Amino acid sequence: MTDVAHSAPAQPGPNESAAHAPPGAPAPPRANDATTFASGFQELPTLPAGDLGPAGDRAYSAPRRVLRRPWVVQLIAFAILLAIWQYLAVAGDRVPSIDEVVSFMVTEITGGSHGGVLVGEFWSPLGLSLQRYAIGLAIGIPAGAVLGLLLGASNWVRGLLNDTTLVLLALPAVVWAFLASLWFGLSSTAPIVAVVLTAIPFVAINLSSGVRSIDPALMEMSKSYKVPRRNQIVDLLLGGTLPNAFTGVRLAITTGWNSLLIVEWFSATAGVGWRARFWYDALRYPGFVGWIFLFVLLITVLDRLVLRRVERQAFQWSQKPTLTFAEDWGM
């Protein structure tokens, strides 16, 4: 694998972006990865530095071309992650192996017996957690949006509440989770409150910076040209703040899930976090790792397949070019 990567400069000037661009279509600006440091400074990569193209490069031999297909590289990446897990399972005594975890979770989902009186439970803890999560977000996101609009629109409110919002943002989710569980005990209230409290500052700060980034000259112009109020709101306010609003909502959703698990881990009698803790305390590590994995899987799928795509659309609508590596990679 490394051989492929390092052999690139040895090829006689294979220009990747030209090689696999469809004929007639304008070639996308892509970094010329065929240059390394050794072949000269002039050919530094430019932004946006793209990934490997959809087809392999013709300058490479057939097996190497396969290794350069994007989905093959992604497969290799996941294989590396799984290999690390399997290594840890063999090397460490507490880490369960992949097949142990899978078979445990199958028993858990089908409601089979784990030995003794322990019976698999899957849908009830998951459903309860999702319910708490949804309620928390349904309260936290609108509340954060109202706060954010006020912070962005009025200097007076910003002076009053901006520092408080920053204090709330600086507090780690775990502290909210602890406070909520000390205040509301083992009920469903504690997780919901923790989700609400972590969601509010993320939405508010991002939305307020969105509102404040609207060009005041545009506002003036729309006023002097007597643009209808509805159009002002839809085109100016919504168009200008949507990308920031989506970023705020996405962060609220991902960190809210985080604090939900913390509350359920430390003080709950039901839910995903409680179930993971239950198996941890019972020294059944496959069950514990399985639940954590499920927890990660849910939010990763939601984050990657839904939220980031919607966010990207919003950014495209507002014509903001994605320029940095971090933005291009969705971080």
Add this chain to the structure above:
Amino acid sequence: MLTVPSVTPDAMSELSAREMRRAVVRRWFFRFSVLIGWIAFIGVWYLFSRVVFNPQQLPEPHVVAGESWTLITERDFRTNMQASLFRVLAGFLLAAVASTGLGWLIAYNAWWRTLLRTIVQFVVSTPIVALAILTLVVFGVSSLGPIITTALVATPYIMMNVAQGLTGVDRRLIVMSESFGRTRSQIISGVLLPSSLISVLAGARLAFAVAWRMELLTEIFAASEGVGFQIRRSFESYDVRGMIAWTVLFIAVMLIFENLVFRQIERRMQGRTA
């Protein structure tokens, strides 16, 4: 900090005296509202601890302040804070070293870029609490676990910005240096390094913010000393006073670090490259 509308000398001639007065009034009005905001924050805190909850569930601000002071004067504070700070810095340095190499790779090589992109997207989407708990399983209760996990979480942010810095270098400067017969090492230390440093530092700052949150959370699950461990111990003994006091102190130390140290380095770097 907050930006307030200010009057620059250049604009002064343009503004009439009345508009200037208005700007000054507005600025004082803003400062006044910030002051009111803080008073209101503390007032609401008192209200919550007296009326909504009881002082045992949420101690009053002055009690927390007193507790923080007691903690600072105790020996416990120094050992725990040192342990946490050491782990944050060790993890952060580990991340910085790894990032230098990985950032270089993803800036220059599309194959590695695709590979690392997949791994980074997976790591970044993973909730940090899941990482903290998995640290407990893999490393047990130890000092190594928090360091490794902190490094793992901080690496993508620095790495991205190393690549960003390398791609943002002005090529004309490099071409010029080459035509003036500079050696490779001179170009690296004189052009590549200084012009990518600003971007790297911006990433380092963000990475540090991520790192200390991760470290705190990992300590809550898998440590036998440190601030996170103390917060957990306070939580388990229903000592809200100690919990808030430890949190406040830790955040204060980290914010001081973030703002003073990184800002100082940034200022110096800007002075050198300007």
